[in-house]
Amino acid sequence: MAKNGAETGRLSLVFMFLFFSSCSCTGNEFELLLSIKSSMNDPLQSLSNWNLSLPFCQWKGIACDNSSHVAKIELSGKNLSGKIPESIFHLPYIETIDLSSNQLFGEIPINFPSCLSLRYLNLSNNNFTGPLPKGSNSQLQVLDLSDNMLSDKIPEEIGLFSGLEYLDLGGNVLMGIIPKSLSNITGLQFLTLAANQLIGEIPRELSMLKSLKWIYLGHNNLSGGIPIDIGEITSLNHLDLVNNSLTGEIPSSLGNLINLQYLFLYLNKLTGPIPRTIFSLKNLISLDLSENFLAGEIPELLNQLQNLEILQLFSNNFTGKIPNAITSLPHLQVLQLWSNKFSGKIPKDLGKRNNLTVLDLSTNNLTGKIPESVCGSGQLFKLILFSNSIEGQIPKSLSNCKSLKRVRLQNNQLSGELS
Numbered sequence: 001m002a003k004n005g006a007e008t009g010r011l012s013l014v015f016m017f018l019f020f021s022s023c024s025c026t027g028n029e030f031e032l033l034l035s036i037k038s039s040m041n042d043p044l045q046s047l048s049n050w051n052l053s054l055p056f057c058q059w060k061g062i063a064c065d066n067s068s069h070v071a072k073i074e075l076s077g078k079n080l081s082g083k084i085p086e087s088i089f090h091l092p093y094i095e096t097i098d099l100s101s102n103q104l105f106g107e108i109p110i111n112f113p114s115c116l117s118l119r120y121l122n123l124s125n126n127n128f129t130g131p132l133p134k135g136s137n138s139q140l141q142v143l144d145l146s147d148n149m150l151s152d153k154i155p156e157e158i159g160l161f162s163g164l165e166y167l168d169l170g171g172n173v174l175m176g177i178i179p180k181s182l183s184n185i186t187g188l189q190f191l192t193l194a195a196n197q198l199i200g201e202i203p204r205e206l207s208m209l210k211s212l213k214w215i216y217l218g219h220n221n222l223s224g225g226i227p228i229d230i231g232e233i234t235s236l237n238h239l240d241l242v243n244n245s246l247t248g249e250i251p252s253s254l255g256n257l258i259n260l261q262y263l264f265l266y267l268n269k270l271t272g273p274i275p276r277t278i279f280s281l282k283n284l285i286s287l288d289l290s291e292n293f294l295a296g297e298i299p300e301l302l303n304q305l306q307n308l309e310i311l312q313l314f315s316n317n318f319t320g321k322i323p324n325a326i327t328s329l330p331h332l333q334v335l336q337l338w339s340n341k342f343s344g345k346i347p348k349d350l351g352k353r354n355n356l357t358v359l360d361l362s363t364n365n366l367t368g369k370i371p372e373s374v375c376g377s378g379q380l381f382k383l384i385l386f387s388n389s390i391e392g393q394i395p396k397s398l399s400n401c402k403s404l405k406r407v408r409l410q411n412n413q414l415s416g417e418l419s
């Protein structure tokens with residue numbers, strides 16, 4: 001008897017589970033769609049043909065699969081306003097929902113049914129408020145909720161969206177720490193939590209995400225050091241930790257990130273030198289370490305960064321000469337070294353083999369002359385050298401530099417003028 005009772009109890013549990021999981025994922029698609037329409041304000045009449053005169057597979061913004069079930073709702077940028085009804089997540093065969101760039105508001109229905117076939121959800125650029133949706137959907141691959149007004153903490157349960165490849169929660173008002181459970185999402189390639197109000201340290205567990213290509217955590221209030229373990233994510237292409245309160249030195253392990261093209265650490269409180277390993281990142285296109293407390297010299301090893309287009313080191317405490325190696329970087333377009341303590345002469349051939357558009361070396365302790373070839377690219381439009389000890393004649397070649405729009409040379413020992 002006792003055994004039987006337990007059996008029955010277990011069966012009814014199974015039954016309840018089946019009942020709940022299936023009930024939330026079925027429904028009359030036609031009626032679900034009409035309820036979605038009725039909950040939205042549609043000033044551009046984008047939903048005007050959502051009516052009985054047409055089968056719903058032909059309604060604007062709807063795409064069906066080959067069994068005539070609704071597979072996609074794509075209504076981006078249609079000025080739709082109103083709330084998003086929970087029923088949208090009850091469409092049993094839905095794979096793609098794109099309602100980005102509208103004026104939808106209210107909370108995002110909080111509990112995703114786990115049986116949902118949804119792969120792609122883009123609600124970015126609306127006016128959604130409230131917390132992030134919870135759930136445990138392992139099929140979802142793309143979740144873009146960026147540029148809304150979502151608040152509260154990022155729940156630890158975010159790790160249950162274990163199938164995500166793309167997660168963008170940037171541009172909201174999320175608070176609290178970055179949950180370690182993100183490290184459960186092992187296929188994640190793109191992670192943006194930028195422009196929120198996150199605090200605490202960058203979890204070293206992120207290094208378990210070996211497929212990550214992009215990490216954007218900028219414009220928060222993250223503190224502590226840059227985890228050494230980030231150097232293990234060798235698939236990384238973009239690493240952006242700008243405008244936080246990060247302290248300590250740049251870990252030399254970042255030199256292992258052989259695929260890195262963009263390294264942005266500006267506006268933090270980083271100290272110490274640039275580790276020499278950084279100069280082995282041969283694929284770097286843009287390196288921005290400006291507005292920190294970095295010091296030391298820039299080594300001639302810089303010549304290894306032959307793909308570099310942008311080098312921003314302004315507002316730090318760098319000393320020593322500007323390395324001659326800089327003249328050998330053929331793609332270099334933007335060089336901003338202002339407000340440091342660089343001394344010695346400006347490399348004589350600067351601009352000759354570079355592709356300079358912006359050169360700002362102001363407020364340093366530079367001597368010597370303005371290089372004859374500084375406008376060698378014919379593209380130079382900004383030349384800012386004020387507050388140094390640069391001397392000699394302003395080169396004639398500058399007068400022929402037709403691209404030049406903005407020049408500041410004051411507070412040096414220059415003679416002659418631009419004609």
Ligand SMILES: *[C@@H]1O[C@H](CO)[C@@H](O)[C@H](O)[C@H]1NC(C)=O
Nearest residue numbers: 047048049050051052053054
């Ligand atoms: C129904 O949709 C058709 C287009 O298929 C449109 O011409 C018609 O005005 C719509 N009817 C209503 C009542 O919105």
Ligand SMILES: *[C@@H]1O[C@H](CO)[C@@H](O)[C@H](O)[C@H]1NC(C)=O
Nearest residue numbers: 064065066067068071093095
């Ligand atoms: C219908 O779609 C399913 C998957 O959605 C696919 O496996 C199947 O091959 C398709 N059938 C036809 C006839 O296209």
Ligand SMILES: *[C@@H]1O[C@H](CO)[C@@H](O)[C@H](O)[C@H]1NC(C)=O
Nearest residue numbers: 043044077078079080102103
């Ligand atoms: C969409 O809405 C915005 C803001 O309400 C408005 O400025 C814009 O003109 C609208 N666009 C169209 C095409 O009506």
Ligand SMILES: *[C@@H]1O[C@H](CO)[C@@H](O)[C@H](O)[C@H]1NC(C)=O
Nearest residue numbers: 076100101122124142144166
């Ligand atoms: C989401 O939609 C926005 C605006 O329509 C678009 O720019 C963005 O690329 C989309 N996100 C993804 C992951 O496709």
Ligand SMILES: *[C@@H]1O[C@H](CO)[C@@H](O)[C@H](O)[C@H]1NC(C)=O
Nearest residue numbers: 081082103104105126127149
């Ligand atoms: C959306 O938010 C913006 C900025 O806060 C506001 O100007 C706009 O009126 C809001 N729109 C709606 C439909 O709530």
Ligand SMILES: *[C@@H]1O[C@H](CO)[C@@H](O)[C@H](O)[C@H]1NC(C)=O
Nearest residue numbers: 156157158159160161181184
């Ligand atoms: C993360 O994964 C671990 C082990 O795989 C599991 O124990 C834990 O519950 C998961 N946490 C979340 C929040 O997904």
Ligand SMILES: *[C@@H]1O[C@H](CO)[C@@H](O)[C@H](O)[C@H]1NC(C)=O
Nearest residue numbers: 196197219220221243244267
């Ligand atoms: C840095 O982030 C704060 C918010 O955290 C923002 O107000 C400020 O504009 C950002 N500064 C820059 C230069 O992006």
Ligand SMILES: *[C@@H]1O[C@H](CO)[C@@H](O)[C@H](O)[C@H]1NC(C)=O
Nearest residue numbers: 197199200220221222223245
């Ligand atoms: C950032 O966090 C620090 C504490 O870590 C705090 O003192 C500071 O006020 C915060 N800054 C902002 C802009 O919230």
Ligand SMILES: *[C@@H]1O[C@H](CO)[C@@H](O)[C@H](O)[C@H]1NC(C)=O
Nearest residue numbers: 291292293294295315316317
């Ligand atoms: C540069 O170093 C001096 C001391 O050597 C220090 O007072 C100053 O705050 C530092 N400035 C920056 C921007 O790191």
Ligand SMILES: *[C@@H]1O[C@H](CO)[C@@H](O)[C@H](O)[C@H]1NC(C)=O
Nearest residue numbers: 330331332333355357377379
């Ligand atoms: C130089 O810069 C221009 C754009 O300003 C670009 O079109 C060109 O490809 C660059 N050349 C080299 C060698 O990088």
Ligand SMILES: *[C@@H]1O[C@H](CO)[C@@H](O)[C@H](O)[C@H]1NC(C)=O
Nearest residue numbers: 341343344364365366367389
């Ligand atoms: C600038 O260089 C001069 C000598 O060339 C030196 O006397 C002075 O201390 C230096 N200033 C700084 C801020 O390094």
